[in-house]
Amino acid sequence: MTEESKPQSNEEEVVTKLIIDRPSDFRFHAAYLAYSETWNKTTSQEMKKELNEIISSLSKEEISYSSFYERLDKFRRHDSQHYAYPRERIETQRKRDWRDRQNRDARNARHRGRR
Numbered sequence: 001m002t003e004e005s006k007p008q009s010n011e012e013e014v015v016t017k018l019i020i021d022r023p024s025d026f027r028f029h030a031a032y033l034a035y036s037e038t039w040n041k042t043t044s045q046e047m048k049k050e051l052n053e054i055i056s057s058l059s060k061e062e063i064s065y066s067s068f069y070e071r072l073d074k075f076r077r078h079d080s081q082h083y084a085y086p087r088e089r090i091e092t093q094r095k096r097d098w099r100d101r102q103n104r105d106a107r108n109a110r111h112r113g114r115r
Helices: 026-041 045-059 065-076 095-113
Strands: none
Touching (some): 026 045, 026 065, 045 065
8 A cells, every 4th residue: 555545644634513303303302412512522533423423313213302402412521611500418407496596586685786
């Protein structure tokens, strides 16, 4: 093989975004929007190729929506703006307890003012 006939391994293959949206199908349209947003934020051609495979598998109904989002989430986690929701304990109280405390605090404030 001559130098000219060898395929260039240095150049990456340019991957184009798939336009297979179905606006009349709400679930697929939402999935396509998620794919599109992730595809636009990704700079790696290899990752774009994998994203194209995921959305085309979904359009051919080879995978379920849950597995689509599971696979798509792996690409979203590479994004530095991905927000992980912290699991914090939320403390609640009954409305009656809240009112009792407000009344007690108001009463104490009135009595403190009389000194």
